[in-house]
Amino acid sequence: MAPPAPRPGDQLASTACTTRVVVIRAPADAPVRIECGGKPMVPADGAPPPSGTPDAGPGTILGKRYVDAADTIEVLCTSPGSGQLTADDAPLTIKAAKPLPASD
Template sequence: MKPRVGQSLASTVDSTTVIVIRWPDEDLAVTCGGIEMVLKGAAGEPKRTPDPSQMDGTQLGKRYADDVIGIELLCTKAGQGTLAVGGVALPLKDARALPASD
C-alpha cells in the first residue's frame, strides 16, 4: 500500500488510527498488532486476531518514525497494537530540544 501524505490509516485489530506525515516512494506494509493497516473508512474489514507479541500499544498525539525508511506517522487514536514496518516496531520520534533562552 502507498498512501498519500495526510491520509488516515486504521487498524483492523484495535482502535488505533494514524495520519501519514511522511511516506517514502516505495510501497510498505504498516502493521498494527501484526496485521496490515487499511485506509480509514475502508468498508468490509472485519476485526482480526492480533499477534500477542505485537501488542505494546500506541500513544495518542505521538509521532512514530523511522528516518532510514523515511516514514512518519502521527497517532490520532491510541490502541493496544504496536505500529511496525516489516515486523520491526516503529520507535517514538524524539522531541526536538528548544534553544536555550539565557
C-alpha cells in the same frame, strides 16, 4: 490485493485494534506496508471495525509520532490502541522530541 502505498496525509485504521494514524512522511520510491498488531492497516474511510486480538506489543499513544529506524516513514497516532505499529515487519518507535532552543 495489497493496500496502496501510504502517502503523506493518508489516514489509516488498524483492523486489529482501535489505533488510527495519519501518515506524515513516507518514501515515494518504495511502497511500505504499515501494520498494527500484526495486521495490515487500511484507509480509515470505511474501515471495518477492529476484530480479533492484536499481537502483543507496547500499544500506541495518542498524539505521539512514530518512526522507523531509518527515519524514512513517520506517522502520527490520532487514536490509541493496544497493537504495535510496524513498517515492513520492523517495529516503529516513538520519535524523540527536539530540544527547544535556550532562551536568554
